[in-house]
Amino acid sequence: MGFRRIAVVGAGVIGSGVAHLLAGVGIEVVLVDSDERQLGLVMGNVARQARFFRLLDKTAAPPDDVAVRLHPTTNLEALADAEFVIENITEDWALKRPLHQRIDQIVGPDVPVAANTSAIPITRIASAHDAQARVVGMHFMNPVPLMPTVEVIRAVHTSEACLRAACELAGQAGRSAIVVNDSPGFVTNRVMMLFVNEAMFLVHEGVASIQEVDRLFKSCFGHKMGPLETADLIGLDTVLRSLEVIHGELEDDKYRPCPLLKKLVYAGHIGRKGGKGFYTYD
Template identity: 65%
Template sequence: MKEPVSAFAYAEHESAAGRGEGTFNRVAVIGAGVIGSGVAHLFAQSGHKVLLVDNTRAQLDRATTTIRKNAKLYNLLRKDPQAISPIDYLTVAEDLAGVAEADFVIENITEDWDLKRIVHEELNRVLAPHVPVAANTSAIPITRFGSLYEHPERVLGMHFMNPVPLMPLVEVIRGDRTSAEVLDKGIQLLRQAGRESIIVNDSPGFVTNRVMMLMVNEAMFLVHENVASAQDVDRLFKTCFGHKMGPLETADLIGLDTVLRSLEVIYAELNDSKYRPCPLLRKMVYAGRNGRKSGEGFYPYEL
């Protein structure tokens, strides 16, 4: 088993991959949901030409509106009114035709293996062998994505956290066949966008979600069993442990449907009952109460 390392240690010790700061002018981002639009925003604001792909025009329009609105907000937070406008570097498309011109591809569609598989099989057909492909997934093993490619060494994982343009660190996952050169390219791309990285070995849920999903799921069981209210659970974590958000607020931010899919994947992959999804979580997802993005989860939100 290869040892997980920080991106900086990796750059020092993996000399065989061929160093040098590559330039990735064109980044294709597939999936224009909450995370995908955030990924597109991140790379566009750093001056990359971004092609954002989704199969519905309405979703692309929503993503463009969100990016434009968030850009103004984030610039105010950074107190940088002269920052690059991400919209100026953004192009949208409803198919994968333009993806073949990209220098780096990041897939971000919904956490559904059957849907993701279709996209990656098409990417295997249209991309040149040297173009890296990052799967942005909450829990699906990266090695599984690599199995869909004639050149599995080009596939890595990039786990971005919400809100993507504000998070300073990205979890990068090494699949069983991922090459050192491709990992280096991923780190370079993130560095060009001003982001640090931590490389971890492939495992369902990786590091962040393997721990996070346990915590949010157990917090839901506490509400489900009437041990405490959602508000009190979150208040305890914020007050006693200094968390900026409680576990149920975090679940709402992630999206309860994504939490459910992530738990189902980890549960199936590890065959470990501690990851069984809380019945309350299933009930809320079935009712369409998916958190911030739907306007209601454990808390109400304005859309």
């Protein structure tokens, strides 16, 4: 029968993408964010994206079908009726910890709670719950509605039932689930963050230009996007936070953030979502 009502907490780029994906396969989605204005922007953006995806793929859900299944709210208590919760707020433990403590109080002990994080260990997030066995990691990649795979992370206390539920939800959304064990950055970001950070160091040191670095990876290795284009798509602020988390957790200097990355983020040049990063966007 599958899941019928899912709660998504956090209406940023990834959270809104997750909500769009799930609504597009017929699931009722409660989208929770503390910022009412952000929720309004998301509803407009999802409608535009749904029209765009429909042009790319005629089998994609009609925009009206997606919109009618999205239920935006600023009330966290709306989680109480959800069959599954996916948290997607910013990569900041000081914010995630109290949020997960509230989620633990609101939803039943058997309701799976997935943390969609780039780098924070899922076992650490689960420590904010009394019912730690129901916490799992689900790492959705950007842009969520177009990516075919979800990285599912097993924390120390994650139950097999919770793990199965996460994989079933991914399958219901038409996505493959690859299960990995817990680690800062998991598999994808442990490798990806090294990749994009080292590309930034090459530009920072004057070895090659931004365009040359990206062209080499696209022309030599067949990558659809170069590492710096990829960093802009992820969001340079997200890349910086992820590197800081992995660096702090592993205490390994190979993850130290490139000074150029810090400079761009401090300047407000955070990538596609901000209009400017390594490249400028309309």
